[in-house]
Amino acid sequence: AQKVTQTQTSISVVEKTTVTMDCVYETRDSSYFLFWYKQTASGEIVFLIRQDSYKKENATVGHYSLNFQKPKSSIGLIITATQIEDSAVYFCAMREGLQGGRALIFGTGTTVSVSP
Amino acid sequence: EAAVTQSPRSKVAVTGGKVTLSCHQTNNHDYMYWYRQDTGHGLRLIHYSYVADSTEKGDIPDGYKASRPSQENFSLILELASLSQTAVYFCASNQFSGNTLYFGEGSRLIVV
Numbered sequence: 001a002q003k004v005t006q007t008q009t010s011i012s013v014v015e016k017t018t019v020t021m022d023c024v025y026e027t028r029d030s031s032y033f034l035f036w037y038k039q040t041a042s043g044e045i046v047f048l049i050r051q052d053s054y055k056k057e058n059a060t061v062g063h064y065s066l067n068f069q070k071p072k073s074s075i076g077l078i079i080t081a082t083q084i085e086d087s088a089v090y091f092c093a094m095r096e097g098l099q100g101g102r103a104l105i106f107g108t109g110t111t112v113s114v115s116p
Numbered sequence: 117e118a119a120v121t122q123s124p125r126s127k128v129a130v131t132g133g134k135v136t137l138s139c140h141q142t143n144n145h146d147y148m149y150w151y152r153q154d155t156g157h158g159l160r161l162i163h164y165s166y167v168a169d170s171t172e173k174g175d176i177p178d179g180y181k182a183s184r185p186s187q188e189n190f191s192l193i194l195e196l197a198s199l200s201q202t203a204v205y206f207c208a209s210n211q212f213s214g215n216t217l218y219f220g221e222g223s224r225l226i227v228v
Binding site for chain 2: 046050
C-alpha cells in the first residue's frame with residue numbers, strides 16, 4: 001500500500017534563508033506523481049509544485065524547488081529566500097499510477113515558522 | 117481558477133445526530149474527494165468519486181457515507197455522529213488528466 005511520511009513536525013528559520021523539508025514515500029507502482037501543498041494560517045490549502053516520477057529533472061516553481069531522489073523514495077521541498085508569508089504547514093502527497101480513479105495520499109505535514 | 121465551495125463552514129452537532137456536509141465545484145472536474153484533517157494526522161481520505169452516482173471508499177470510510185448526485189455536487193454524510201468525528205473536513209476536486217487538487221475552504225465539525 002502507498003504511504004507518505006514526513007518526519008519533521010516543525011522547522012524554524014530566519015527570513016531570507018533557505019529551508020529544506022523531507023518526505024519519503026512507499027509505492028509499488030513504477031509511475032507515480034508527487035506533490036507539495038501549503039496550508040496557510042487561514043486554513044486554505046494550495047498546490048505548490050509537482051514531480052512526475054519518470055522525469056529526472058527536479059521541478060522548480062518560483063522560489064520552490066524539489067530534491068527528487070528516486071532510489072531513496074525521497075522528495076524534499078526546498079524554499080529559498082524565505083519570507084514571513086512562507087510560514088505555513090507543508091504537506092507532501094503522492095498519487096500512484098497513470099490510470100484514473102486514484103486519489104492523493106498525504107503526509108502528516110511539516111510546520112514552518114519564518115521569523116524576521 | 118478552480119472554485120470549490122463547502123457548506124456549512126462550521127457546525128456543532130449532537131452525538132447520534134445526522135450531519136451532512138456539502139461540496140459544490142464549478143469547474144467541470146471529474147473527480148471529487150473528502151478528506152479529514154486532525155492534528156498530527158495530516159489529511160486522510162474518506163471517500164472519493166470520479167463519476168456521478170458512484171463513490172469509492174478511501175482510507176478511513178467507517179462511519180461515513182458519500183453521495184455524488186451530479187458532477188458538481190459531492191456530499192459527506194455522518195448518519196450517527198460520534199465524538200471521534202470532530203475534525204476539519206476538506207472537499208477537493210480535480211480533472212482526470214490534471215492531477216492538481218483544488219481544495220474547498222474546509223468545514224469545521226464539532227460533535228458534542
